[in-house]
Amino acid sequence: MGGKCPHRKVKKRRYSHKQFRRDKFQIKGDDAVYDELKKTTGPDLKPKPPSPFDEDLPGMGQFYCLHCDRYFANLTVRDEHFKTKKHRKRLKIMAGPAPHTQLDADLAGGMGMPDNGPKLMSI
Amino acid sequence: MRLEKCWFCSSTVYPGHGIQFVRNDAKIFRFCRSKCHKNFKMKRNPRKVKWTKAYRRLHGKDMTQDTTFEFERKRNRPERYDRNLAENTLKAIKKIVKVRADRESKHILNRMKGNKSKERKRDAKELEQSIHMVKAPSALQKDPSHTLPKVPVKVSQHSEEDRMKE
Numbered sequence: 080m081g082g083k084c085p086h087r088k089v090k091k092r093r094y095s096h097k098q099f100r101r102d103k104f105q106i107k108g109d110d111a112v113y114d115e116l117k118k119t120t121g122p123d124l125k126p127k128p129p130s131p132f133d134e135d136l137p138g139m140g141q142f143y144c145l146h147c148d149r150y151f152a153n154l155t156v157r158d159e160h161f162k163t164k165k166h167r168k169r170l171k172i173m174a175g176p177a178p179h180t181q182l183d184a185d186l187a188g189g190m191g192m193p194d195n196g197p198k199l200m201s202i
Numbered sequence: 203m204r205l206e207k208c209w210f211c212s213s214t215v216y217p218g219h220g221i222q223f224v225r226n227d228a229k230i231f232r233f234c235r236s237k238c239h240k241n242f243k244m245k246r247n248p249r250k251v252k253w254t255k256a257y258r259r260l261h262g263k264d265m266t267q268d269t270t271f272e273f274e275r276k277r278n279r280p281e282r283y284d285r286n287l288a289e290n291t292l293k294a295i296k297k298i299v300k301v302r303a304d305r306e307s308k309h310i311l312n313r314m315k316g317n318k319s320k321e322r323k324r325d326a327k328e329l330e331q332s333i334h335m336v337k338a339p340s341a342l343q344k345d346p347s348h349t350l351p352k353v354p355v356k357v358s359q360h361s362e363e364d365r366m367k368e
Contacts, residue, residue, distance in 0.1 A: 190271065
């Protein structure tokens with residue numbers, strides 16, 4: 080049972096794999112991704128600026144999946160990723176209603192909309 | 203003193219309680235207790251966790267539309283202090299809390315309206331099916347007042363033939 084090393088539990092060992100670290104810490108939050116998507120693929124669609132070359136990222140940061148916040152080494156790998164279940168699940172979540180925010184929490188807790196006072200400057 | 207609401211369960215977070223997480227995009231997440239914090243770390247969606255206020259409101263368990271919700275707000279421009287106003291507000295708070303509690307209980311009563319008949323049916327069924335738990339079958343045979351009256355039903359007599367066929 081357990082493993083080779085008695086003081087390194089399975090849960091700890093998992094963090095040494097990149098895949099697991101990505102799940103836990105490195106990925107953007109749902110709401111951040113959602114906002115980003117709204118910005119780039121909203122009704123007023125702007126042409127995407129070419130992403131800058133970054134030596135530290137896989138594939139120089141050229142092959143990016145917006146929904147999963149991941150960089151890929153080349154086009155074929157990214158296209159392969161688009162077919163995966165993880166990605167399709169992510170697509171479904173992002174197509175749904177906006178993720179939970181602090182405002183939602185406040186409203187659910189019985190608060191009204193925030194009151195910013197009267198407008199001081201008239202335009 | 204600002205009373206914040208927990209990001210996960212929407213309960214009030216008093217000063218000195220809970221934990222606050224500031225993400226590297228400067229978004230603030232407040233949690234009332236470690237339970238909520240842990241649930242957040244597990245990336246659970248409060249809309250899908252049944253004990254949170256977000257779930258309860260979304261599924262019509264709690265009152266959603268009410269004028270009493272308009273009083274408690276995040277005020278980003280503070281009111282200038284006025285002694286009379288403060289006094290009146292303190293008086294009003296008690297009344298408002300009472301009104302809100304009354305309306306909430308009424309909402310729950312309304313929600314539970316159809317339940318009594320359902321409960322009766324369920325109870326009757328349970329009584330019929332498990333009366334032997336209360337009274338032994340042998341006792342029931344002696345005193346038939348606890349069982350339902352027997353209704354004669356016609357049964358076709360062809361068991362002999364069936365057995366021969368098999």
